[in-house]
Amino acid sequence: MTTASDPIAKKMRTARRLLPNFTAKIVNPQTSRKLPWGQYGEIVIHGFGVMHSYYNDPKRSAQVLQLHGDPDAHGTPRKWMHTGDEGYLDPDGYFVITGRIKDLIIRGSKNISPLEVEACLFEHPAIKQAAVFGVPSARYGEEVAAMLELDETYGGTIPSNTDIQAWVREELSRFKTPIFISWLGNGALGVLNEWPKGGEREAA
Known part of the structure; x- marks a missing residue:
């Protein structure tokens, strides 16, 4: 209200x-x-x-x-x-x-909201689209993974995974940092985001 x-x-x-x-x-x-x-x-x-x-x-x-x-x-x-x-x-x-x-990533005893991590990634000037999801982990149950799409207006080279991880750690807790990062071609995430959550995991 x-x-x-x-x-x-x-x-x-x-x-x-x-x-x-x-x-x-x-x-x-x-x-x-x-x-x-x-x-x-x-x-x-x-x-x-x-x-x-x-x-x-x-x-x-x-x-x-x-x-x-x-x-x-x-x-x-x-x-x-x-x-x-x-x-x-x-x-x-x-x-x-x-x-x-149902979309939460459960890493050990920690609940991680994919939307929170995605919002952080969207602030990076090189990232046009982001999809964050959990992938199986023998140690923690799930780990954080991210699929990213490069902003075509970005003037530099594609950032390294280490650069992206450092960006997230500056804003969020370390355990919310994506361990696995993939860059997709333009438009690919627009298709994936039409799937039910979990489609990204299958594509990964």
Whole structure:
């Protein structure tokens, strides 16, 4: 929900605030434990507008609609809808969505949002398009990989993988740095980005 007095930056860069009669929280996607303000996790919602169930699909309903053991003021168990969206609450109470839980890269015990790494890569002057995804790792479960497309207006030579990795490390934590990097021809990522997430992994 937004109001006329909300700053334009909040309207443009966030998913706004909650509507009246709704409650939401950010939880660990694996344990459903509530996370502190500002941490990344899954957005879950409770309120009058939350659906009762999926029609004739109890298995999917049980996956999406869950009891967390936190009753309301009347002692009634609250059913939370797991949205599948990853995000966090900013200091002003606005929700910021950073991706889909199913697309997260899980490296060891760390959850990595591909969109966050892609946003960092897009800031590099040599990069026109970027697709970040997880690839299997015997040590960590998954490692971060990136497919990149060179900006045709870039005047220099294609940056080395080491240069790209150093660029990411300047902005993000070291564990979010792509280990595997491939450069594709112009237009190739436009095709890959039409696939469901995971198509990049298959192409790699």
